[in-house]
Amino acid sequence: MIRFDCQLDRRDFRFRVAFEAETGITALFGPSGSGKSTAIRLLAGLEAAKEGRITLGDRVLLDTAKRVFIPPHRRRIGLVFQDAQLLPHLDIRANLTYGRFFTPRDERRIAFDPVVEVLGIGHLLSRQPDTLSGGERQRVAIGRALLASPHLLLMDEPLASLDAARKTEILPFIERLRDEFRVPIVYVSHAVEEVARLAARVIRLDNGAVTAAGSPAEVLAPVALASFADRFDAVSVLSAPIRRYLPEYGVTLLDHPAGEIVVPGLVPTGQGEVRVAIRATGVTLAVGRPAQVSVRTVLSGRITAIDRNESPFAMATLVLPGGQTLKAYATRLAFDALGLDIGDEVQALIKAATIDERSLAILPPA
Known part of the structure; x- marks a missing residue:
């Protein structure tokens, strides 16, 4: 100590x-x-x-x-x-x-x-x-x-x-x-x-x-909207067990209660959960489940807070099934165009290309 x-x-x-x-x-x-x-x-x-x-x-x-x-x-x-x-x-x-x-x-x-x-x-x-x-x-x-x-x-x-x-x-x-x-x-x-x-x-x-x-x-995870230049440092940290890895594609699938998470790299199975950092600027919000998109990670969540200021951006806090939270940045224009408000059920889209494999931590079994 x-x-x-x-x-x-x-x-x-x-x-x-x-x-x-x-x-x-x-x-x-x-x-x-x-x-x-x-x-x-x-x-x-x-x-x-x-x-x-x-x-x-x-x-x-x-x-x-x-x-x-x-x-x-x-x-x-x-x-x-x-x-x-x-x-x-x-x-x-x-x-x-x-x-x-x-x-x-x-x-x-x-x-x-x-x-x-x-x-x-x-x-x-x-x-x-x-x-x-x-x-x-x-x-x-x-x-x-x-x-x-x-x-x-x-x-x-x-x-x-x-x-x-x-x-x-x-x-x-x-x-x-x-x-x-x-x-x-x-x-x-x-x-x-x-x-x-x-x-x-x-x-x-x-x-x-x-x-x-x-x-x-x-x-x-940010507790409030970051300054204009610091928004890229706003991250959420999720953890989920490994479902399987696909060596032919070079990706690993994580079994999160909110949906399957696709991360770059091959994480060996038989380990504990994987912890992954997701930048709030890399999360796209959708109303309803999108079809025919390249994004493979689509997580269900409910908006519990929306933080706004005079900048072009707003930040939503989503609670996911299982209790973990996810932050998402979007323009205030997008929030208003979609009519998003606290309590809405949304889908969070996360491109695997925005996940830095250096953030992937293999947690020991509980």
Whole structure:
């Protein structure tokens, strides 16, 4: 269990953040300048709080009231940044084992071979850092942090510098280290697909304060109409068991109570439910079930709220059979032309092409 409660003042920024996190991945989510990286630096001991207390399990890392401050090198916390920061004069094997030198031998509980296997980097051990791709360098950086046998792993925008293909490549490795090594992770990102896929708990920050905390479904769904430019960040998070996958089409069918959901990619059957992030701008509303359309995902729902302002857009909240909610953006013109109102039964159309496969999380069986 991580307990974090810190205050920090800069000339143009006030930081007042408190949260708790358990095993698994806790995501710090929010816009640039919201305080995500400041929280990471305070957790790592790289910056001092004006007032605060940080505990990791039964260890007190910081307590300003009692003048307790554990320095960074004694906190047993691993860090992974945007830049892998590998040592250029060492080969990959030496880079991986570098952090272990600072860990007492009797506390090295994470072995070399399992980490190399999970991260898929065995073939890179004799290579030099400058010969690796960006995704390979980040996997090595994660391995180096993990091999120090940390009590906590901090990941500050670890995929921000990678292109879409490399992000897709590395996300499964982060899931595997989360599931197989059971090290608690605090993961900083402003990418909603990463957060929806990886996190068990999300802490939303804005302007140095916590504005929401809970599951991805609770925190990522907008509670009000987003600003004109931010409407693309409005998402709903749905989960459903796998019905079957169609390898000939490269899609997986999910069995949601509101209707079948078609997602890109092949998700292995025999797993738990799949969690998927759906952008509100990617949902089309229809009155009655449409015929002869290319969209395969058609979900039945009832409108429980419509949020409007002076922008061209309005946002509907739909309750789906089974109790999950779905947000849908459309122009105010469309809402009025269709005569949509609270209580109406509608169909929500979702193109598979608008679903980012990086958002698909396989949840463990209950």
